[in-house]
Each structure stands twice: as structure tokens, then as C-alpha cells.
Amino acid sequence: MKNEVKWVVKAIKVGSITLDRSAMTHYKGKGEIIKVPIWCAGATDGKHKVLVDTGIRDLEIYKKAEPGVEQKECEITEVAVKDIMGWDSDEVDIIINTHLHCDHSGSNAKFVNAKCYVQKSEWYEAFHPIAPEAPFYDKACYDKTAMSYFRWEFLEGDVEILPGLRVITTPGHTKGHQSVLFNTNNGIVCVSGDICNVAENVNENLEPNIVISVSDVYESLDRIREIAHYILPGHEPGIENGSSEFIPVINP
Numbered sequence: 001m002k003n004e005v006k007w008v009v010k011a012i013k014v015g016s017i018t019l020d021r022s023a024m025t026h027y028k029g030k031g032e033i034i035k036v037p038i039w040c041a042g043a044t045d046g047k048h049k050v051l052v053d054t055g056i057r058d059l060e061i062y063k064k065a066e067p068g069v070e071q072k073e074c075e076i077t078e079v080a081v082k083d084i085m086g087w088d089s090d091e092v093d094i095i096i097n098t099h100l101h102c103d104h105s106g107s108n109a110k111f112v113n114a115k116c117y118v119q120k121s122e123w124y125e126a127f128h129p130i131a132p133e134a135p136f137y138d139k140a141c142y143d144k145t146a147m148s149y150f151r152w153e154f155l156e157g158d159v160e161i162l163p164g165l166r167v168i169t170t171p172g173h174t175k176g177h178q179s180v181l182f183n184t185n186n187g188i189v190c191v192s193g194d195i196c197n198v199a200e201n202v203n204e205n206l207e208p209n210i211v212i213s214v215s216d217v218y219e220s221l222d223r224i225r226e227i228a229h230y231i232l233p234g235h236e237p238g239i240e241n242g243s244s245e246f247i248p249v250i251n252p
């Protein structure tokens with residue numbers, strides 16, 4: 001449509017993790033050790049400055065959950081956001097957290113003027129995680145020592161945040177996981193967080209790393225296939241830092 005708001009979305013690399021590829025692809029590629037990026041996304045409609053996810057808070061703490069994690073100076077979130085988007089940290093208006101794992105919510109507090117959007121169910125889960133999820137939640141990323149609770153916006157279900165920008169619920173990796181959809185000149189781009197660690201999750205219907213509900217995962221992958229044309233998965237190695245070219249979603 002002519003007057004539809006279009007967004008420009010860019011991938012922002014904020015670290016990397018070395019791991020067995022099959023951890024992310026449900027046994028496919030077992031024994032193959034690879035290094036994958038940790039992605040955030042920056043997006044603008046010409047007016048708003050939006051980040052999806054904010055990377056790591058404290059590398060040493062995150063190493064306890066994920067020993068293969070690394071971060072260069074230029075990958076510290078606020079440095080990388082300035083480099084790729086040209087934004088100072090106090091200029092970001094909106095943060096949308098796909099979920100509150102510590103490699104996706106770690107630097108929210110650095111963006112002092114941003115409202116932070118998360119599903120209400122994810123917020124609850126982040127304070128009461130089930131055992132396998134617990135090492136990945138670091139309360140210091142999001143509790144009141146990190147930032148005022150007034151900065152949070154709690155969402156319930158699918159919500160349009162701004163014209164051309166909406167979230168859909170995609171549970172399964174965590175209870176309150178959401179994916180973020182942007183209308184762009186190339187179609188709908190899905191910033192998927194960890195419901196898809198890599199594009200194979202959606203394109204080959206393979207479950208990602210850390211699953212709390214198998215049935216929810218496969219329903220969420222169906223949702224993304226139905227809606228999105230392109231995907232920026234949370235840890236996809238086939239995307240360039242700073243690029244707006246993402247992986248086509250195969251919709252059989």
C-alpha cells in the first residue's frame with residue numbers, strides 16, 4: 001500500500017558464541033563446532049529509533065551459562081549501536097525484548113531514555129524460571145537495580161507498537177517469547193530472537209536450543225512461516241554486521 005509506513009532494519013553484532021552447531025538445530029550437524037554472532041537489530045521509520053534486544057550485561061557472568069561467549073570492544077552494545085546506526089545511547093526511544101535471557105536483555109539499562117516492551121508472561125518467567133532456563137536469566141539485567149519499573153511496557157499477546165511495527169507471541173524457547181515484525185520495502189522482516197537461533201529452525205522446521213515446550217516451538221515456527229518474508233534469527237551466521245539483507249523465509 002502507498003502510504004504504509006516502511007522501516008529500515010539493520011543487524012547489529014554484539015558478541016559471538018562458539019558452540020556445537022547441533023545445539024541449535026536439533027542434532028543436525030552434531031560435532032561441528034562453529035562460532036555464531038549474538039544479534040540485536042536497529043530499526044527506524046525516519047522518526048523513531050528502535051532496538052530489538054540489547055545483548056550482554058556482564059561477559060564474565062554470562063560465561064557461567066555459556067562458556068563459549070566472546071565480546072570485542074566494538075561489540076559492546078552501545079558502541080555497536082553508535083557504529084551501525086549512528087545513535088547515541090540516550091537517543092534510543094524504544095527497546096523491544098524478544099525475551100529476557102541475559103544475551104538479549106543485558107544492556108537495556110544503558111539506553112536511559114528508552115521504553116522497554118516485553119510480554120507480561122516473560123516478565124513473570126524471568127523472576128520465576130524453571131530449572132533449565134534459570135542460568136540464562138540474570139535478574140540484574142531487568143530488576144529495579146537495573147532500571148525503574150516505570151520504563152517497562154508489559155504486553156499481552158500480539159500488539160501493534162507503531163504503524164508497520166508489531167510483535168507476535170512465539171513461545172517455546174521461553175514462556176513469554178515474542179518476535180518482532182517490521183514492514184520494509186522488501187516485505188515483512190521478522191526479528192525472531194531465539195525461537196529461531198538460525199534460519200534452519202524456520203526453514204527446515206528444526207527446534208532451537210533450549211526448549212520449554214516442544215509443541216509451542218513448532219506452532220511458533222508455523223506462525224513465522226505464515227507471516228514473514230525475511231528473518232533475522234538471534235544467532236544466524238549467514239548475515240553481515242550492519243546489513244539489511246536477511247534470510248528469506250521458505251514458506252512451503
Ligand SMILES: [Zn+2]
Pocket residue numbers: 099101104136173194
Ligand atoms: Zn534465549
